[in-house]
Amino acid sequence: MADGAREPVAGLIAAVPGPWTGEDDDTLVCRAVRRETHDVATFVLAPAKPxxxxxxxxxxxxxxxxxGGETIHRCYTVSSAPTRPDTVSITVKRVPGGPVSNWLHDTLKPGGTVRAVGPMGDFTCFRHPAERYLFLSGGxxxxxxxxxxxxxxxxxVPRDIVFVHNARTPADIVFRDELALMARAAPQSFRFTPVVEADAPGEPWGGFRGRVSQALLEQIAPDFRDREIFVCGPAPYMAAVRALLAEAGFDMARHHEESFDFAALSAGEAAEALAAEAIEDAPKAAPARVFRVEFAKTRRVIECPEDMPVLEAARRSGVRLPSSCTKGLCGTCKSKLVSGTVDLQHGGGIxxxxxxxxxxxxxCAKPTSDLVVDR
Known part of the structure; x- marks a missing residue:
């Protein structure tokens, strides 16, 4: 191949001025789209500027x-590794009726652009070092x-990792070939065990079947009680893992989980709801000032005390708003203030x-005046 033909690629991996940050330029360019399963695709993204x-x-x-003329915020976990820093990948399952997942699958092609900020989050093995890990994932x-x-x-690095993935059928095992290759390359330190619920058309399954259970873990990783455990998947899956680990006497300080579930209350919202109920049952302090909050698009009006985040007041009033972490970290609930002022104590999501x-x-925005929100 002539030197000139290699020139564009060489330019992509040339020396760069520093790390990407959405604070400086939040535009990412799609470099490739890779089909993982019939309804899961990986989108490889690179900074618009070196x-x-x-x-x-x-x-x-x-x-x-x-x-569709609307800005929709969504969190997606990075599926690529920081050891390959020139691109970043997200792997997305098409959700029936999901506006974002369907847009990504149908619209985002190489050369297209998206906007992002981050990275963020503390669900990472780097913050919980261990010699032995158990990774449990669903879907x-x-x-x-x-x-x-x-x-x-x-x-x-020498780490003993057991990776157990639950999927509906063999055809739904994401990253199946790559994980199998990793297991063959390091059989002493990396074991990958997929578990499915049913056969795929044309592929009867001879491996582990069923759903996550203590009996299953005892078979796959008998020493699971001695491992650092990371769990991610749908809310019912993570609840099942949490319950079985607690029942098995596992030290839950070494249990870590992560999930973005936009169809239901996040764990943070649920915790806030319980805390709010406890506060309501406690002796009342001096009443806080209450402000009027109007949502311009839906024309809903609620009341929000000065010591309560707007999202929590909306939830109590039956107004559903996009949210995930509820800690001012992910940016999912980012909204335009048409008028009014707030006390904003965030965690980096804006x-x-x-x-x-x-x-x-x-x-995490508490009103300091009446508000009009563009929602």
């Missing part, structure tokens, strides 16, 4: 997608654990220039 990604395996990015919850597995594989432009995070 830069490299720095993150911890298991962290996520918050995207702002422009779909598309495999992505953060795949990032961790890829990282250990690339670094070649940039200063967005605040200056009138944006806020409803999960």
């Amino acid at each position: 830069a490299r990604f720095a993150y911890e395996p298991g962290q996520f990015l918050t995207f702002a997608f422009e779909i 598309s919850g495999i992505t953060p654990l795949m990032s961790m597995a890829r990282t250990f594989h690339d670094l070649g 940039r200063q220039r967005e605040i200056d432009a009138g944006m806020t995070l409803l999960c």
Whole structure:
């Protein structure tokens, strides 16, 4: 091949000025789309300007997608490894009726652009070092654990990892070939065990079947009580793992879980709801000032005390708003303030220039006046 033909690729891996940060330029360019299963695809993204990604395996990015004239924020865990810093990948399952997943599968092609900030999150093996790990994933919850597995594989560090993935059928096992290859390359330190519920058309399954259970873990990883455990998947899957580990006498301080579930209350919201009920039952302190909050698009009006985040007041009033972490971290509840002021104590999910432009995070914005919110 002539030198000139290699020139464009060489330019992509040339020396770069520093790490990518959404604070400076939040535009990412799609470099490739890779089909993983019939309804799961990986989108490989690169900075619009030369830069490299720095993150911890298991962290996520918050995207702002422009779909149908509306900005929709979604969190997606990075499935690639920080050991390969020139691109970053997200792996997305098509959800029937899901506006973002269907837009990604149908619209985002190489050369297309998206906007993102991050990375963020503390669901990462780097913050919980151990000699032995057990990774448990269900469905598309495999992505953060795949990032961790890829990282250990690339670094070649001696870690004993058992990776158990639950899928509906063999055809639904995401990253199946790559995980099997990793297991063959390091049989003493990496074991991959897929577990399915049913056969796939034309592929009867001879491996483990069923759903996650203590009996299953005893077979696959008899020493699971001595491992650091990371879990990601649908809420019912994670609840089942939590219950079986507690019943098995596992030290839950070594249990770590992550999930973004936009169809139901997040764990954070549920915890806030319980805390709120406890507060309501406690002796009443001096009454707080109450402000009027109007949601401009839906024309809903609620009342919000000055000491309560707008998102919590909306939830109590039956107004559902996009949210995930409820800690001011992910940016999912980012909204435009049409009028009014708030006390905003966030965790990094919003940039200063967005605040200056009138944006806020409803999960951690407490009103200091009447508000009109563009929702």
